[in-house]
Amino acid sequence: xxxLNELHQQRNDAFEAMQAIHNACETEDRSFxxxxxRDFSELAAKVDDLDKRIExxxxxxxxxxxxxxxxxxxxERAAWEAKQxxxxxxxxxxxxxxxxxxxxxxxxxxATAEQVRAAQKCGVxxxxxxxxDLSVGTASAGGxxxxxxxxxxxxxxxxxxxNVSGVARVITTPGGGALEMPTVxxxxxxxxxxxxxxxxxxxxxSFGKVTLNAYKxxxxxxxxxxxxxxxxxxxxxxxxxxxxxxxxxxGENALLTTGTGSSQHDGIVTSAADSSLTLAANTAVTYExxxxxxxxxxxxxxxxxxxxxxDTIFRQIKEIADxxxxxxxxxxNLQSGAPGTLLGYPVAINQxxxxxxxxxxxxxxxxxxxxxxxxxxxxxxxxxxxxxxxxQASFVAYLRSDSxxxxxxxxxxxxxxx
Numbered sequence: 001x002x003x004l005n006e007l008h009q010q011r012n013d014a015f016e017a018m019q020a021i022h023n024a025c026e027t028e029d030r031s032f033x034x035x036x037x038r039d040f041s042e043l044a045a046k047v048d049d050l051d052k053r054i055e056x057x058x059x060x061x062x063x064x065x066x067x068x069x070x071x072x073x074x075x076e077r078a079a080w081e082a083k084q085x086x087x088x089x090x091x092x093x094x095x096x097x098x099x100x101x102x103x104x105x106x107x108x109x110x111a112t113a114e115q116v117r118a119a120q121k122c123g124v125x126x127x128x129x130x131x132x133d134l135s136v137g138t139a140s141a142g143g144x145x146x147x148x149x150x151x152x153x154x155x156x157x158x159x160x161x162x163n164v165s166g167v168a169r170v171i172t173t174p175g176g177g178a179l180e181m182p183t184v185x186x187x188x189x190x191x192x193x194x195x196x197x198x199x200x201x202x203x204x205x206s207f208g209k210v211t212l213n214a215y216k217x218x219x220x221x222x223x224x225x226x227x228x229x230x231x232x233x234x235x236x237x238x239x240x241x242x243x244x245x246x247x248x249x250x251g252e253n254a255l256l257t258t259g260t261g262s263s264q265h266d267g268i269v270t271s272a273a274d275s276s277l278t279l280a281a282n283t284a285v286t287y288e289x290x291x292x293x294x295x296x297x298x299x300x301x302x303x304x305x306x307x308x309x310x311d312t313i314f315r316q317i318k319e320i321a322d323x324x325x326x327x328x329x330x331x332x333n334l335q336s337g338a339p340g341t342l343l344g345y346p347v348a349i350n351q352x353x354x355x356x357x358x359x360x361x362x363x364x365x366x367x368x369x370x371x372x373x374x375x376x377x378x379x380x381x382x383x384x385x386x387x388x389x390x391x392q393a394s395f396v397a398y399l400r401s402d403s404x405x406x407x408x409x410x411x412x413x414x415x416x417x418x
Contacts (some may be wrong), residue, residue: 308363359416369405
């Protein structure tokens with residue numbers, strides 16, 4: 001079985017061969033020859049297959065018992081870091097201290113002496129009232145008690161499932177008061193020649209504002225047994241962090257996508273401008289329709305633009321070719337790190353976008369003109385009383401955020417046929 005490096009090399013070779021065929025046709029300004037079309041299709045299928053095999057090989061390599069040199073080096077580095085933490089000044093809580101302090105917090109009066117000492121070192125009262133806030137990143141509010149493994153999982157999930165926030169501009173504020181973002185539209189105005197001794201005209205730009213509030217998004221409650229918290233067989237921080245992070249990201253992403261703007265987020269689909277393009281079908285898109293949507297956006301906003309649609313649309317787009325029978329979508333180049341592109345623009349897959357009859361199924365434009373406002377970070381809360389008869393501790397995480405497009409003309413949508 002090929003190693004992970006060998007699979008990556010095979011994938012890079014296949015991708016470069018695809019690029020060579022595509023570039024040759026572009027250079028000579030011609031369509032694919034029959035043999036080139038056949039080779040390109042076979043290579044594209046090979047790239048898809050290798051992507052799946054790479055993912056499987058990565059999982060196997062991560063969990064294998066036969067440790068590679070890189071793993072041994074990683075273990076040596078971890079041992080050195082652990083030694084550095086043991087020798088750190090008492091006033092500096094280590095990662096191990098935070099893990100123990102978090103367990104003390106989750107167990108309350110059931111915590112061990114070692115866990116209590118770690119909690120004291122982190123400045124955390126493990127016997128605090130049931131809804132003690134743990135604001136991440138704020139030591140005085142309990143941030144030192146949040147283990148790095150939990151926060152890594154929450155952050156990973158927020159990135160992995162937060163499709164919109166990954167391409168939008170995210171602003172973090174310390175408070176949740178109304179945040180007014182000034183906007184200006186001046187694309188229709190330009191300078192002009194002025195005759196000698198003539199009075200100049202006044203042409204005012206169109207000023208406006210977008211107000212971003214702070215709506216609470218919750219993960220809902222997760223219950224964890226005291227046995228799991230006490231035994232320490234699994235990394236409880238990672239487990240809870242993964243659950244809470246994925247729930248928060250999915251919930252927020254739905255609001256960032258199709259929020260109505262009425263007592264909730266104004267979603268990127270909701271606030272996008274109408275391109276006046278209605279597709280001929282409700283589950284498919286053509287090359288000409290993609291070009292129409294691209295050029296519906298002002299050229300000043302096409303620099304740095306990207307596409308957004310769900311995976312059903314993406315699957316169909318991957319089969320579209322241009323007038324010279326060249327595929328429109330080029331897969332990502334793993335060697336250079338370049339993302340996959342459609343008509344030269346990156347693609348963002350958002351499963352919260354619709355693709356049915358009369359839906360706003362395609363977005364194109366400057367996604368960074370869509371602003372996401374978040375207040376501080378994720379807050380974690382715990383209760384021993386919520387499910388006390390089941391001998392479980394209850395956890396819930398929440399964040400406060402809002403969103404809107406600050407330049408409506410920067411992002412436009414196409415509508416599927418009815």
